[in-house]
Amino acid sequence: MVTTNEIDVASISKTKNGSGEGLDATIVDVNDFFDRIVQGYNDGSGELHLPADVGVARSVIPAGTGAARDFSYIAPEIPEYIESSCTGCMSCVNQCPDTAILGKVVKVDVLDNALAALTDEAERGFMANQFAETNKFFNVPKKRKKEPGKFGIFIDPTKCKGCAECVEACADLGYNALKMIQKEDKTVPIYEKSINFFRSLPATPDEFINDRIAVDMMLAEQSMLYVGGAGSCAGCGEATVIRMWLAALGYVYGADNIGIAASTGCNTVYGSTYPYNPYIVPWSNSLFENGPAFAMGIRMKWDQQGWEDKQLWVMGGDGAMLDIGFQSLSRMLSSGMNIKVLILDTQVYSNTGGQTSTGSFTGQDSKMYSYGKEKPGKTEMRKEIGRIAMMHPNTYVSQTVASIPNHFYKCILDAASFDGPAIVNTFTTCQPEHGVADDMARHQAKLAVDSRAFPVFVYDPRKGDTIKERLSLQGNPAAKEDWYTIPKTGETIDFITFARSEGRFAKQFDREGNPSETLMDSQADRLANWRMLQEMAGVR
Numbered sequence: 001m002v003t004t005n006e007i008d009v010a011s012i013s014k015t016k017n018g019s020g021e022g023l024d025a026t027i028v029d030v031n032d033f034f035d036r037i038v039q040g041y042n043d044g045s046g047e048l049h050l051p052a053d054v055g056v057a058r059s060v061i062p063a064g065t066g067a068a069r070d071f072s073y074i075a076p077e078i079p080e081y082i083e084s085s086c087t088g089c090m091s092c093v094n095q096c097p098d099t100a101i102l103g104k105v106v107k108v109d110v111l112d113n114a115l116a117a118l119t120d121e122a123e124r125g126f127m128a129n130q131f132a133e134t135n136k137f138f139n140v141p142k143k144r145k146k147e148p149g150k151f152g153i154f155i156d157p158t159k160c161k162g163c164a165e166c167v168e169a170c171a172d173l174g175y176n177a178l179k180m181i182q183k184e185d186k187t188v189p190i191y192e193k194s195i196n197f198f199r200s201l202p203a204t205p206d207e208f209i210n211d212r213i214a215v216d217m218m219l220a221e222q223s224m225l226y227v228g229g230a231g232s233c234a235g236c237g238e239a240t241v242i243r244m245w246l247a248a249l250g251y252v253y254g255a256d257n258i259g260i261a262a263s264t265g266c267n268t269v270y271g272s273t274y275p276y277n278p279y280i281v282p283w284s285n286s287l288f289e290n291g292p293a294f295a296m297g298i299r300m301k302w303d304q305q306g307w308e309d310k311q312l313w314v315m316g317g318d319g320a321m322l323d324i325g326f327q328s329l330s331r332m333l334s335s336g337m338n339i340k341v342l343i344l345d346t347q348v349y350s351n352t353g354g355q356t357s358t359g360s361f362t363g364q365d366s367k368m369y370s371y372g373k374e375k376p377g378k379t380e381m382r383k384e385i386g387r388i389a390m391m392h393p394n395t396y397v398s399q400t401v402a403s404i405p406n407h408f409y410k411c412i413l414d415a416a417s418f419d420g421p422a423i424v425n426t427f428t429t430c431q432p433e434h435g436v437a438d439d440m441a442r443h444q445a446k447l448a449v450d451s452r453a454f455p456v457f458v459y460d461p462r463k464g465d466t467i468k469e470r471l472s473l474q475g476n477p478a479a480k481e482d483w484y485t486i487p488k489t490g491e492t493i494d495f496i497t498f499a500r501s502e503g504r505f506a507k508q509f510d511r512e513g514n515p516s517e518t519l520m521d522s523q524a525d526r527l528a529n530w531r532m533l534q535e536m537a538g539v540r
Helices: 011-013 030-041 091-095 109-118 121-128 136-143 164-170 187-200 214-220 237-253 265-271 291-304 317-322 328-333 385-390 405-417 441-450 495-500 505-510 516-539
Strands: 077-081 100-107 151-157 178-182 258-263 282-287 309-315 339-343 396-400 423-425 457-459
Touching: 011 405, 030 258, 030 282, 077 151, 091 164, 091 214, 091 237, 100 109, 100 187, 100 214, 100 405, 100 495, 109 121, 109 151, 109 385, 121 187, 136 151, 151 187, 151 317, 151 441, 164 178, 164 265, 214 405, 237 258, 237 265, 237 309, 237 441, 258 265, 258 291, 265 309, 265 339, 265 396, 282 291, 291 309, 291 328, 317 328, 317 339, 317 505, 385 396, 385 423, 385 457, 385 516, 405 457, 423 441, 441 495, 495 505, 495 516, 505 516
Parallel strands: 258 282, 258 309, 309 339, 339 423, 396 423
Antiparallel strands: 077 178, 100 151, 396 457
8 A cells, every 4th residue: 555654656556446456557557657757747848748648538647646746846935843842742744735744653762773874963963853752652651661652743845835734733732843934955955855764764653543532543654545746725725624534534444445436626626637646545536516426326336346345435515515516415315325425615616716606605705796886795695515414314414624633533434434325514715715824724614613604513313313312513612602702812703703814705894894784694694503503402
């Protein structure tokens, strides 16, 4: 299996496709693909001189080719690790959308031997400073008379887009173990040596991966099913969700037992910018509106072959799933088939420049509903796919955000284990369309929960016969109240608070900062949705 620790042509050529067999050499020669095609695009000559081939005609891109893509030239800054402030919480590793920051635990004697083998003193010192003695991995095991390990953080300069999402996540937790620094002539070369040193070290020993701590899954090699190299925007909220989703499935089920049917959208564009594929698992792109129907055909074929236990997931945006493709989704849910759905809910058609979907919030400024004198942005209320999906027979439904990792991972794995159709709807910040900074995807997703813009919940038919028994609002702050109030400051976090933080609502405020009537209507809609969820869950 291919991992981020050792990605080479030989290992990728052994990756299995959806039929369980190796990639047919008559379709694409994987070694040739790397040697000729990927390298041609890397040096800039590919699109000018390479002829069309059978692989292009069949729209085949081998697994993991994104590992060979180099983004080191696109950002002037890169994160610097401060080991003395690190706790080993893994938040930075989990929140990175590009597999550009990785963690590893190495036993002390193994690390000492590896460092001793480095002949350059400055290089040896740099590598040593990438490891911290944390309570979690060093002090606690030592106290228990077990062999301790040092926790290391490494940044891959070829994958980092300089979004600073990792820095924001670390700072929000109060650790400040990362900061952005300007790239200098020697920065990228030493970072490249550093990530190569990381890959030369053995995998994190199993005893340092705690199954009860969800974020620790990212320490396991089998979780690294998204190798980076995707053409997504810097800080993309979707990419973080996809990485974490595949990490959970890879950790529990393994790469050979996962398949993806993707609906056309941003995810399929940045996931297949020829010749780069960031996925290790097999995936196929269908039309924008029929991903669930496409998955039904795959599921039936797999079941005929005796592959009933393989995980099949449909992935698509809110436009593809709860707007133009809703009928296909509803039919799939009603079928009772064992297919899971991941919805990347950006509240806009991001791939077409941010036009509205029925999942858009009232008052947001976007294509098809631009703010003007006659029409103050979108006026319709948002369609709630979670509430609609609950009404389908025997369907698991959850709504979650990557910024609450424990809740997110629980939702993914609960959906995966459910015997029947399941939906996981996730808030995914689209920086350019939401009007937020590159490093704010995690922050905005959390704020969406706190402000009731996007409440998290789990609806699990296995929990009982009534909606009250099945529906849990755990994960929302002040679940019995209308709005959440920050205890220390007394500030009430409502939908207006959320809207102030995003550019898509900027025109709904006057010069004094007062919200418009349209935005107040949007706030009333968000409160009504929250109160309905409270009533259904029996907490109101």
